[in-house]
Amino acid sequence: MIAELGHFALILAFAIAIAQSVIPLWGAHKGYAEPMRFAQTSAMMSFLLIGFSFAALTYAFVNSDFSLRVVYANSHSDKPYLFKIAGVWGNHEGSMLLWVLILALYGALVAAFGNNIPPALRARTLSVQAMIAVAFLAFILFTSNPFERMDPVPVDGTGLNPLLQDWALAAHPPFLYMGYVGLSMPFSFAVAALIEGRVDAAWARWVRPWTLLAWSTLTVGIALGSYWAYYELGWGGWWFWDPVENASFMPWLIAAALLHSAVVVEKRETLKSWTILLAIMAFSLSLLGTFIVRSGLLTSVHAFASDPERGVFILAILAIATGGSLALYAWRAPQMAPEGVFAPVSRESGLILNNLLLSVATAVVLIGTLYPLFVEALTDEKISVGPPFFDMGFSPLMIALLIAMPIGAALPWKRGDLPRVMKKLWTAAALSLAVGAIFAMWKSGGPLFAPLGIALAFWAIFGVIVDLGERVKIGRAPASESLRRLVRLPRAAWGQAMAHIGVGVCAFGIVGITAWATEDIRVAQKGDMIPLSGYDIRFDGVERMQGPNYRIDGGRFTVFRDGEQIAELLSEKRFYPVQRTQTTEAGIRASLVEDIYIVLGDRQDNGGWAVRSYVKPFANWIWLGALIMTLGGLLSLTDRRHRVGAPNRTKAPEPSVVPAE
Amino acid sequence: MRALVIAAMLWAPMSLVHAVEPSEVLPDAALEERARDLSKGLRCLVCRNQSIDESDADLAKDLRVVVRERLVEGDSDDQVLDYVVARYGEYVLLKPRFSPLSAALWLGGPLLLLAGGLVAWRQVAARSATPAVAAPLTEAERARLRDLGVDPDA
Numbered sequence: 001m002i003a004e005l006g007h008f009a010l011i012l013a014f015a016i017a018i019a020q021s022v023i024p025l026w027g028a029h030k031g032y033a034e035p036m037r038f039a040q041t042s043a044m045m046s047f048l049l050i051g052f053s054f055a056a057l058t059y060a061f062v063n064s065d066f067s068l069r070v071v072y073a074n075s076h077s078d079k080p081y082l083f084k085i086a087g088v089w090g091n092h093e094g095s096m097l098l099w100v101l102i103l104a105l106y107g108a109l110v111a112a113f114g115n116n117i118p119p120a121l122r123a124r125t126l127s128v129q130a131m132i133a134v135a136f137l138a139f140i141l142f143t144s145n146p147f148e149r150m151d152p153v154p155v156d157g158t159g160l161n162p163l164l165q166d167w168a169l170a171a172h173p174p175f176l177y178m179g180y181v182g183l184s185m186p187f188s189f190a191v192a193a194l195i196e197g198r199v200d201a202a203w204a205r206w207v208r209p210w211t212l213l214a215w216s217t218l219t220v221g222i223a224l225g226s227y228w229a230y231y232e233l234g235w236g237g238w239w240f241w242d243p244v245e246n247a248s249f250m251p252w253l254i255a256a257a258l259l260h261s262a263v264v265v266e267k268r269e270t271l272k273s274w275t276i277l278l279a280i281m282a283f284s285l286s287l288l289g290t291f292i293v294r295s296g297l298l299t300s301v302h303a304f305a306s307d308p309e310r311g312v313f314i315l316a317i318l319a320i321a322t323g324g325s326l327a328l329y330a331w332r333a334p335q336m337a338p339e340g341v342f343a344p345v346s347r348e349s350g351l352i353l354n355n356l357l358l359s360v361a362t363a364v365v366l367i368g369t370l371y372p373l374f375v376e377a378l379t380d381e382k383i384s385v386g387p388p389f390f391d392m393g394f395s396p397l398m399i400a401l402l403i404a405m406p407i408g409a410a411l412p413w414k415r416g417d418l419p420r421v422m423k424k425l426w427t428a429a430a431l432s433l434a435v436g437a438i439f440a441m442w443k444s445g446g447p448l449f450a451p452l453g454i455a456l457a458f459w460a461i462f463g464v465i466v467d468l469g470e471r472v473k474i475g476r477a478p479a480s481e482s483l484r485r486l487v488r489l490p491r492a493a494w495g496q497a498m499a500h501i502g503v504g505v506c507a508f509g510i511v512g513i514t515a516w517a518t519e520d521i522r523v524a525q526k527g528d529m530i531p532l533s534g535y536d537i538r539f540d541g542v543e544r545m546q547g548p549n550y551r552i553d554g555g556r557f558t559v560f561r562d563g564e565q566i567a568e569l570l571s572e573k574r575f576y577p578v579q580r581t582q583t584t585e586a587g588i589r590a591s592l593v594e595d596i597y598i599v600l601g602d603r604q605d606n607g608g609w610a611v612r613s614y615v616k617p618f619a620n621w622i623w624l625g626a627l628i629m630t631l632g633g634l635l636s637l638t639d640r641r642h643r644v645g646a647p648n649r650t651k652a653p654e655p656s657v658v659p660a661e
Numbered sequence: 662m663r664a665l666v667i668a669a670m671l672w673a674p675m676s677l678v679h680a681v682e683p684s685e686v687l688p689d690a691a692l693e694e695r696a697r698d699l700s701k702g703l704r705c706l707v708c709r710n711q712s713i714d715e716s717d718a719d720l721a722k723d724l725r726v727v728v729r730e731r732l733v734e735g736d737s738d739d740q741v742l743d744y745v746v747a748r749y750g751e752y753v754l755l756k757p758r759f760s761p762l763s764a765a766l767w768l769g770g771p772l773l774l775l776a777g778g779l780v781a782w783r784q785v786a787a788r789s790a791t792p793a794v795a796a797p798l799t800e801a802e803r804a805r806l807r808d809l810g811v812d813p814d815a
Contacts, residue, residue, distance in 0.1 A: 235680060235715065242710050270788065343789050352785060356777050364770040371766045381762055384704045386712065386755025393770050523683045601682075610683050 003068055006056025007147035010097075013049040013104070014137040016042050020130035024123035025195075036123035040111040043126050046133065047101075047108035054088075054101045057146050061088050067153040070094060070146050076159035076578050078549040086170030087160045092294065092310075093146035095173055099290070100136050102174075102181040103129065106210070110185070117206050124192035125185075132184055135317045143310045159578040162550070168228040172221055176248055179218020180286040183251055185210035186258060187283035190276045191325050194332045199272040204265035207279065209642045211262060215255040216633030222248050223626035234584040236597050236614050238513070238622060241390040246369045247289030250362050254282040257358035260351045267413060268340035268348055273333035274355070280329060284322040285362070291318050292369075343415040350408025357401045364393040402456050402507060405500060406463020410470070424470050428462035443516050443617070450515035457511060460504030464497045495636025499629045506625025512618025519615075523608040533615040535596060536560040542600065542609060550574040550583075555600035555609065557587055571600040595619045680715050682722065687729055696729050699741055702755050703728070712755055724749075 020042040027035025057070075061084050066072045074091040075084055083090075089098040107129045114122050140146070163169070189207045193199045225245070230238040239245065258278040264271040295311025342348040368385045375383050406428060410421045436455030443450070469475075471493075472485035518533045526541040540556035553573040559566050569587030576583070587598040594617040601610025681700075687693040700714035705721040713721035713728075724745065731741040745753055757763040798806070806812075 237715070240710065338788065341788055342785075344785050348788075349785050352781050356774070356781050360770060360774045360777055363773050367766060367769045371763075375762060379762065382750070382752045383757045383763060384752055384755050385757060385766065386702075386704065386710065388702050388756035389766070392756070397770075397774075521681055521683050521686055604683075 002056045003060055003065070003147045003149070006053040007145070009049040009053040009056070010137065010141060010147075013046050013053070013100075014134065014141060016046050016049070017130045017133040017137055020046070021127050021134055023127075025127040028120040028123040028127075031120075033119065036119050039123045039126035039130075042130070043104070043107040043111040046130075047104040050097075050101050050104045054097055057094060057097060058085060058088050061085065061094075064157065066155070066157050067149050067151075068146070069148045069150050072150055072154050072157045074160050075157040076549070077156055078578070079160060079165070080548050082167070082170060083160055083165045086164070089173045090160050090164045090170075093140070093144045095177075096136065096140050096144050096294070097146055098173060099177055099181060100133060100140065102177045103133055103136065103184060106182060106185050107133070110210075114206075121189075121192055121196065121203070121206075124195055125188045128188035128191045129184060132188070132321065135320070139310070139313050139317065143313055159549075159576070162574065162576040162579055162581050162583045163232065165549075165576075166228060166232060168224045169232075172224045172228065174221075175217050175224060176221030179214050179216075179221050179255075180248070180251060180289060182210060182214025182217060183255060183283045183286045185214065186279040187321075187325070190279035191328060194276065194325070194328045197332055197335060199265065199276060199336050201266050201269055204262045204275065205641065208259070208262050208266065209637055211255060211258055211279075211282075212633050212637045215252065215259055216630045216637070218248065218252050218255065219626050219630045219633065222252060223623050223630075226626075227623050230619065231586055231588060232583065234586060234599050235612070236513075236517070236586070236595075236616050236619070238619070241365075241368075241387045243369050244289075244293055246365050246390075247285075247292045250365050250369075251282050251285040251289060253358050253362040253365070254278055254285055257355045257362075258282055260354050260358075264340075264348055264351050268342065270338040270340035270342070270348060271352070271355075272336040272338060273329075276329060276333060276336070278355070278359075280322070280325045284318065284325075285366075287314070287318040287321055291315055340414075342413070345411065345416045345418050347408065347411040347413045347416065350404065350411050353404055354401065354408060357397050357404075361394055361397040361401075364397070365390065368393065398507075399456065402460050402503070405460055405503065406467065409464065409496070409500060410467045425463055425466055428459060428466040431462045432456070432458035446515040450511060453511035453515070454508065457504045457508035460507065461501050464500045464504070468497055490639055490641075492636045492639040492641070495632045495634075495639065498632030498635060500632075502625045502627070502629030502632055504625070505621050505628055509618045509621030509623075509625060512621065513616050516617040517614060520611075520613045522611060523604050523606070524611040525606075525608045528608075530611065530613050532613050533594075534561060535566075535615065537596070537598065537613055539609070539611060542603075547574060549578065550576045553600065555587070555598070555611070557598050559589060559596055567596065569596070569598055571598045573600050590620055592620060592624075593617065680717060680721075681725065685722070685725055685729065687733065692729075692732050695738060696725070696732055699728050699732075699738060700725055702742075703745060704753050704755050706749060706753065724753075 020039055023035045023042075024039035027033070027038070057068075059065075060068050060071050061075055062081070064071065064075060064077045064084070066075075070091050070093045071087075074094075075087045079087065087094070089095040107126055110117070110122065110126060110129070117125070186207050189203070189210070193203055222245075225248070226238045229240065230236055258275065261271050261275040261278055265275050291311065291314040294314055295308070340348070368390055371385050372383055375381055406425060407418075407421060410424060432455045435458045436451040439454045440451035468486075468489075471489065472482045474482045477485075520530055520532045522528075522530065524530060524539040526539060528539045530537040530539065536559070538558045538560065540558055543552075543554045543556065545552040545554050551574070553575075555571040555573075557569040557571065559569060567589040569589055571587035572585035574583045574585060575581075584599055587600075589596040594615050597614040597616055599612040599614075601612060603609055681697070687696060697714060701712050703713045703724060705711045705713045705716035705718055705724070707718050707720050708716045711721070713724045727745065728741055731744055736744065742754070751757060751760075757766065759767055
């Protein structure tokens, strides 16, 4: 019964979304207040209805209602509670429901907190949001109904894929979707602005917080996925350039570019049409990501749906959303004249370089991801595009970005003086080179690029700190004055500094783990010592244990350094009897310097066990960097200018420009 | 048989990832390292997006052994790759070789960077060349100026 109510609520939400995609748009066109206000009411109602529907599905999962086909196919009565809940989005139908729930949540947030947005813009934005909701609600109702019943009702479910029964992967989709779907907000704002034919500083200020929220949560989502891959897949890889990873990474890169270009629009009334284009691209890439994952076209570790009918449906949504908005863009964008004037050396130019590098990097990932498909479709040949290509195509762009980042951030608006900025930053350059040199001496034996990479990462970090110091006149003014200035810096400036430091920290981790990871593969007998990178790892044998819904072969290891015991590790091989699958839980001793990472392999004929041991230097800095970036984004989100009332909108252009349709 | 292959394709990446077995490891450390580097660039043909270095599929294991055999025979890295490509096709390479087929892949990024850089540069040049043009005065402002005794068109 509850499931039927959930289904019914979804149908109601579909009807409301149809109304919301028409009425406020018409109201905004005619200047009628009442139809415009309808958008707020309907956005709230959509959220409540979809929320109810989602709760109904969650209820079915938690109570193991196996009369629902998705619950039967993705849950089991023995499953731990947390994973019964995570099971809701651990399957195609439920994850699409989560998708529209988050879409509705964003709509409701605009309705509730967007009071500083002009009524017409808000009404149009919510209408565009509703069009997306119509498309995806139709997708769910017509191709992926989560409330489908089974008759007869099975006794028990077939269980959730054991790889998904993990806390990081349970939290991964909600964060990822908060990011993916959150990019619908700048998209809707952009389309609404195109309909209005007007983009100005105030518009950029309204778009920014939504982009920040989406980008920050997407960062968390990607980092969780990467961290999960690191400890779960069993060899300590953290990024595979897998199509599904790329699908989430491309919107992230474009959203980062969008955050930067929106600043230029806000401060300098320039890069307007480019910013609109980025907003369209960011969400289009989100849709492309949804398509890649949901269609199973490029099936990989994550993809758990492969049904061409669904793929074609999402492809149609993608084509209409992207094609429609680009057509609107082609028609309207030429009217958006830039206003600000700036010199070739200026913060504006720095941000343009940032946008160029991030966009080309996205393009490289996009080309690499889709290339094999196109080759296969157009010729009889098949080619593979894998990590070696992406590493080669992507890294130079990121290196350029890292080099330019502190310089660009230190340049003033309008007109800058490169020698002067370099004079400011030379301490940062010297310090980072010194750190690189220290690493070259400490970690001898790594590849030649490694110390340079370390220096580059620290250049990003020190560059930010030196720039902050300059801004508060440290050493040039009394300490009390500097402190006062530091406290008074806007939160957006702090957020920017943190996010940039996060990039440096992340780069540091990537260089470290890439350059200096070591490993040992062997068959070990109980009592054997494995020497690795200054550690001695003793294999203490394997124990049979029982988990909540799996059996464990637990390999016990003791780690010594210089004869002293520093850790006892348990490396698990889990066997899930319901699905008849195995997973690994590596034994990891994590630290900021290096992780000791041990994986228990198969039992060998001679009674020994295959044991793989790795030392992964600075691995955790990768995710620490992502965390710092996220906090920077969220800090910037709390900046005063996003909270206080409506910023002054530039005067509406005379009707001579173009009448809004 | 076909069902088996499909099942293998679906499940290979989902199952335990074990990759290199202790028995495969070459006694010569330098040779083993070359083998590992080569393995990272070769696709496991029955998996999805895994190199033979990462996969525990039987076919990946066979290929790892082939690579090691060739290295022990004294082949150079390129010879090993040629040998593998001759048997399994270009598809096995995770980094495609430059060819007419892969030209757009390899040149796409650099060309875009060039084109984008050019466009950006022209934009920057245009923005810095334009003198700051104030918005034209509105009729009300002109009237006010006239009231003040200033000719707005002067």
